[in-house]
Amino acid sequence: xxxxxxxxxxxxxxxxxxxxxxxxxxxxxxxxxxxxxxxxxxxxxxxxxxxxxxxxxxxxxxxxxxxxxxxxxxxxxxxxxxxxxxxxxxxxxxxxxxxxxxxxxxxxxxxxxxxxxxxxxxxxxxxxxxxxxxxxxxxxxxxxxxxxxxxxxxxxxxxxxxxxxxxxxxxxxxxxxxxxxxxxxxxxxxxxxxxxxxxxxxxxxxxxxxxxxxxxxxxxxxxxxxxxxxxxxxxxxxxxxxxxxxxxxxxxxxxxxxxxxxxxxxxxxxxxxxxxxxxxxxxxxxxxxxxxxxxxxxxxxxxxxxxxxxxxxxxxxxxxxxxxxxx
Amino acid sequence: xxxxxxxxxxxxxxxxxxxxxxxxxxxxxxxxxxxxxxxxxxxxxxxxxxxxxxxxxxxxxxxxxxxxxxxxxxxxxxxxxxxxxxxxxxxxxxxxxxxxxxxxxxxxxxxxxxxxxxxxxxxxxxxxxxxxxxxxxxxxxxxxxxxxxxxxxxxxxxxxxxxxxxxxxxxxxxxxxxxxxxxxxxxxxxxxxxxxxxxxxxxxxxxxxxxxxxxxxxxxxxxxxxxxxxxxxxxxxxxxxxxxxxxxxxxxxxxxxxxxxxxxxxxxxxxxxxxxxxxxxxxxxxxxxxxxxxxxxxxxxxxxxxxxxxxxxxxxxxxxxxxxxxxxxxx
Numbered sequence: 001x002x003x004x005x006x007x008x009x010x011x012x013x014x015x016x017x018x019x020x021x022x023x024x025x026x027x028x029x030x031x032x033x034x035x036x037x038x039x040x041x042x043x044x045x046x047x048x049x050x051x052x053x054x055x056x057x058x059x060x061x062x063x064x065x066x067x068x069x070x071x072x073x074x075x076x077x078x079x080x081x082x083x084x085x086x087x088x089x090x091x092x093x094x095x096x097x098x099x100x101x102x103x104x105x106x107x108x109x110x111x112x113x114x115x116x117x118x119x120x121x122x123x124x125x126x127x128x129x130x131x132x133x134x135x136x137x138x139x140x141x142x143x144x145x146x147x148x149x150x151x152x153x154x155x156x157x158x159x160x161x162x163x164x165x166x167x168x169x170x171x172x173x174x175x176x177x178x179x180x181x182x183x184x185x186x187x188x189x190x191x192x193x194x195x196x197x198x199x200x201x202x203x204x205x206x207x208x209x210x211x212x213x214x215x216x217x218x219x220x221x222x223x224x225x226x227x228x229x230x231x232x233x234x235x236x237x238x239x240x241x242x243x244x245x246x247x248x249x250x251x252x253x254x255x256x257x258x259x260x261x262x263x264x265x266x267x268x269x270x271x272x273x274x275x276x277x278x279x280x281x282x283x284x285x286x287x288x289x290x291x292x293x294x295x296x297x298x299x300x301x302x303x304x305x306x307x308x309x310x311x312x313x314x315x316x317x318x319x320x321x322x323x324x325x326x327x
Numbered sequence: 328x329x330x331x332x333x334x335x336x337x338x339x340x341x342x343x344x345x346x347x348x349x350x351x352x353x354x355x356x357x358x359x360x361x362x363x364x365x366x367x368x369x370x371x372x373x374x375x376x377x378x379x380x381x382x383x384x385x386x387x388x389x390x391x392x393x394x395x396x397x398x399x400x401x402x403x404x405x406x407x408x409x410x411x412x413x414x415x416x417x418x419x420x421x422x423x424x425x426x427x428x429x430x431x432x433x434x435x436x437x438x439x440x441x442x443x444x445x446x447x448x449x450x451x452x453x454x455x456x457x458x459x460x461x462x463x464x465x466x467x468x469x470x471x472x473x474x475x476x477x478x479x480x481x482x483x484x485x486x487x488x489x490x491x492x493x494x495x496x497x498x499x500x501x502x503x504x505x506x507x508x509x510x511x512x513x514x515x516x517x518x519x520x521x522x523x524x525x526x527x528x529x530x531x532x533x534x535x536x537x538x539x540x541x542x543x544x545x546x547x548x549x550x551x552x553x554x555x556x557x558x559x560x561x562x563x564x565x566x567x568x569x570x571x572x573x574x575x576x577x578x579x580x581x582x583x584x585x586x587x588x589x590x591x592x593x594x595x596x597x598x599x600x601x602x603x604x605x606x607x608x609x610x611x612x613x614x615x616x617x618x619x620x621x622x623x624x625x626x627x628x629x630x631x632x633x634x635x636x637x638x639x640x641x642x643x644x645x646x647x648x649x650x651x652x653x654x655x656x657x658x
Contacts, residue, residue: 068454
């Protein structure tokens with residue numbers, strides 16, 4: 001199968017959905033000629049014109065709010081917020097409006113919108129252009145949150161998100177944009193709320209999101225040389241998430257490491273740890289549940305400090321070894 | 328009052344809807360203070376009927392309306408929702424046409440093309456309305472959106488973002504600022520320095536017009552012209568309708584921050600009395616006016632009786648309602 005990058009996979013999903021459904025349109029800052037801050041929408045303006053690839057003023061609030069309003073009337077907007085940090089300017093519209101509209105209107109309306117936004121550190125962009133704020137959205141009933149880790153998942157999940165009738169926050173990883181992987185040329189969907197076991201193993205379950213899936217798989221390959229077989233589960237959708245696949249894996253391995261880039265305190269990992277503790281897998285644990293997450297600090301500008309602010313492959317290897325010490 | 332653009336039957340109908348809204352909301356005051364309602368606190372638009380009715384009357388059924396919370400009663404009545412349905416919400420009774428669990432201003436009914444207040448955090452609704460106008464434009468539906476909000480809301484950041492986006496996209500939308508001169512206890516002059524809120528349209532390069540908000544026909548004509556402009560692809564207009572908040576902010580507001588003299592002055596400018604004078608001047612006999620008034624009072628009394636005769640939401644119903652509505656969090 002041909003290999004394309006994560007960014008190309010996202011662009012292909014957008015292009016194919018726009019070709020399929022005239023209700024799909026794009027809206028965001030510098031998404032036209034510029035192609036978006038990370039070039040994801042490059043070429044779409046030329047193909048679909050300025051009506052459907054709409055550059056907006058610097059107005060994150062109304063980008064999100066107008067996307068919700070257009071969705072209410074039957075359109076399927078895909079809005080882009082240039083950096084996930086900027087979604088803080090759109091929280092009112094996403095949390096109070098898009099998420100609640102259907103509920104407050106007694107099921108008499110739907111909001112089929114997608115909000116795409118790049119997250120994560122590793123680019124030297126510092127404290128206000130590097131955050132991973134997905135847990136903020138996971139907390140809110142009415143929103144769905146998707147976070148792909150491979151080009152294949154990115155395309156299939158984005159197509160599902162666009163076709164979904166709920167507001168979906170689609171979290172893209174800056175560091176993954178240039179990673180390559182096999183992606184079918186034809187449109188296909190990856191179902192929302194279904195986790196995937198990215199690597200099977202018997203000793204430890206790693207539940208990782210986004211770029212941490214890639215780091216966990218690299219760590220797992222090295223650990224295999226020591227005879228430690230790691231199972232890597234990627235939830236892919238963080239809300240509503242697939243508890244069953246995670247639970248099954250934990251029952252098999254009895255050891256859990258949760259890895260995400262977002263801040264540790266009240267991060268997505270806290271939810272997963274709590275879910276495991278409350279559920280049937282708890283009795284199968286051979287070791288305490290372990291979380292590896294971003295430090296509770298603003299992402300530093302200094303590249304060395306930035307590197308140490310979030311989990312890296314060697315941290316994952318160390319944490320797995322520590323878990324294996326429990327017999 | 329200019330009346331040339333409306334037939335006598337339209338004038339009569341406008342009068343009837345304003346009366347219905349007034350009598351409905353006066354009844355809500357009574358029911359609320361006698362402990363018969365099942366809601367937090369009503370935010371009523373008594374004395375401001377000319378703005379909602381003037382703005383929303385006479386649109387095509389396909390046009391989307393997105394009313395301010397204060398004035399939602401009149402907006403729903405313009406869209407012919409039976410008063411009983413609205414009354415059920417206030418009284419905690421089973422209604423058929425609306426969400427049972429939400430307040431009147433929040434509920435939406437896309438078959439009536441009414442978008443309820445999308446956020447009770449003011450200003451959000453303007454952005455939703457702008458998005459609806461974008462949907463109409465992209466979908467080439469020919470719809471125009473008429474969105475109303477209060478004077479206080481124009482101080483929110485999202486007012487700026489929304490009006491600017493509507494301007495640069497030349498969207499088919501009319502913004503109606505229902506300036507009732509009070510944002511809770513904040514007098515508009517203390518929160519806005521430009522005098523007329525319509526002047527704010529200058530910042531977006533589209534027309535801003537101030538109109539007497541107690542003159543329903545002036546509101547209607549101004550909004551209709553703006554609607555035509557929007558329909559012709561010429562973009563948005565900001566219409567500021569200056570009225571006065573006769574009601575307290577909400578029925579729990581002791582309303583002790585305003586001079587009684589100010590209220591008295593505005594009571595004399597009652598928009599319903601003004602339209603009544605116009606109708607008389609056009610030759611409508613007194614007995615016909617009384618007849619319309621009596622019919623409106625009867626209709627509201629009947630709505631109350633009918634709503635009261637509907638079953639309460641019992642705990643089981645609440646549970647069912649809850650689980651049914653719970654499913655409505657996601658499709």
